[in-house]
Amino acid sequence: MAEYTIKVRRFQPESGEGPYWEEFNVDLEPSLAVLDGLLQAKDRDDGSLAVRCSCRAAICGSCGMKINGQSGLGCKTQIGEAQELANKVASASGEKVDNAPIVIEPMGNMPVVKDLITDMESTHWTKIRRVTPWLLPHGDPPEREYVVEPESMIDITQSMACIQCGACVSSCLSMEADPDFIGPAALAKAYRFVGDPRDAETHERLHDLADDPHGIYDCTHCFSCIDACPKGVAPMDQIMRLRRKAGEEGIEDPNAGHAHEIAFVKIIEKKGTLDEAMLVQESYAPGIKGKLKPSKRSIRETIKSLPTILRPLRKRKVKLRQAIPGTHHKLPGDAMDDVKAIYAHAEEHKEEINLYIQGEEGELVDENVEKGIERSTDPDTAEAK
Numbered sequence: 001m002a003e004y005t006i007k008v009r010r011f012q013p014e015s016g017e018g019p020y021w022e023e024f025n026v027d028l029e030p031s032l033a034v035l036d037g038l039l040q041a042k043d044r045d046d047g048s049l050a051v052r053c054s055c056r057a058a059i060c061g062s063c064g065m066k067i068n069g070q071s072g073l074g075c076k077t078q079i080g081e082a083q084e085l086a087n088k089v090a091s092a093s094g095e096k097v098d099n100a101p102i103v104i105e106p107m108g109n110m111p112v113v114k115d116l117i118t119d120m121e122s123t124h125w126t127k128i129r130r131v132t133p134w135l136l137p138h139g140d141p142p143e144r145e146y147v148v149e150p151e152s153m154i155d156i157t158q159s160m161a162c163i164q165c166g167a168c169v170s171s172c173l174s175m176e177a178d179p180d181f182i183g184p185a186a187l188a189k190a191y192r193f194v195g196d197p198r199d200a201e202t203h204e205r206l207h208d209l210a211d212d213p214h215g216i217y218d219c220t221h222c223f224s225c226i227d228a229c230p231k232g233v234a235p236m237d238q239i240m241r242l243r244r245k246a247g248e249e250g251i252e253d254p255n256a257g258h259a260h261e262i263a264f265v266k267i268i269e270k271k272g273t274l275d276e277a278m279l280v281q282e283s284y285a286p287g288i289k290g291k292l293k294p295s296k297r298s299i300r301e302t303i304k305s306l307p308t309i310l311r312p313l314r315k316r317k318v319k320l321r322q323a324i325p326g327t328h329h330k331l332p333g334d335a336m337d338d339v340k341a342i343y344a345h346a347e348e349h350k351e352e353i354n355l356y357i358q359g360e361e362g363e364l365v366d367e368n369v370e371k372g373i374e375r376s377t378d379p380d381t382a383e384a385k
């Protein structure tokens, strides 16, 4: 048993006062959850401390909150680990701190109702409804259930693991800048239906999400939602899949994002590593160096990008030689053969090349996602949520 201090951001609307901080001392085993600490404080010190929870097992999605500034679930975050992080943050200025208060706040990007309880309706559920979160099949329904190949559901298993906790929404930096952004949870939900073979309105859904100025191109790839998600849904990856599918459907992307993505893949295929000097021209004009046919748009965009290109040159972060397209260094030895083998393998097996690699090789994926994948590949038990 160890003693911890939790520092809770409180807001009691009935008092007419603004938010304030309050500290509570709790005694818990380090392996117990931050939520257990909050419930102990509520039980022992102040019954008015408001926190939403139900399953206490990372299933119901009720206990989203910020712990030491990071969005997540109170019931899934061990208090011992939260203490270590609080100490690390407090020690950043130099002096070692052992018992820093664990800071607990309500989720971000949502109005606070009371203490740690946020209004999920206004920012989360409204946006989930925005993406039409149900199947839109065409034709008469079958007499019995729809039958799909279990393998065809694997692609959407990751997005099906979502428990609607809102932690990704809380951490989304784009949503801070643009509260109308549809957001990570709703877009991950959208992919769940876009990727479903029973849905017949894939093209319409993609058009809708691409045309909306607060849609799939409003995400800035900040990775925050991936870090926050307690179920391994990786909402940013689902958004990238939506963008890729939109590109494949020929939907015009105002940011040339799909062409930019293709440019990454093509340049690395050709050179082994990313020759950034070629990115602008490759994103707006077809062909690798030597076959370049600049379009009016590519010339316009290159001129518009000049300040961005010149800034690192002026600050000497990039040498002039590195800024000239086509002068990028070559990979040593026969490393280029390995790159070619990866591309050939991906092409042959129709695999997605993930440009957003996270974690270490061999690291376990979230156990629920892993279970979900196992479930969906088992023909006897495959199910669609």
Ligand code: SF4
Pocket (backbone or CB within 6 Å): 168, 171, 172, 173, 174, 175, 183, 184, 218, 219, 220, 221, 222, 223, 224, 225, 226, 235, 236, 239
């Ligand atoms: S990656 Fe995109 S959706 Fe995810 S938190 Fe960042 S901006 Fe938001």
Ligand code: SF4
Pocket (backbone or CB within 6 Å): 161, 162, 163, 164, 165, 166, 167, 168, 169, 184, 185, 188, 228, 229, 230, 231, 232, 233, 234, 235
């Ligand atoms: S995607 Fe993850 S973080 Fe976002 S609502 Fe679903 S489970 Fe929660």
Ligand code: FES
Pocket (backbone or CB within 6 Å): 052, 053, 054, 055, 056, 057, 058, 059, 060, 061, 062, 063, 064, 073, 074, 075, 076
């Ligand atoms: S209480 Fe259900 S997810 Fe935390």
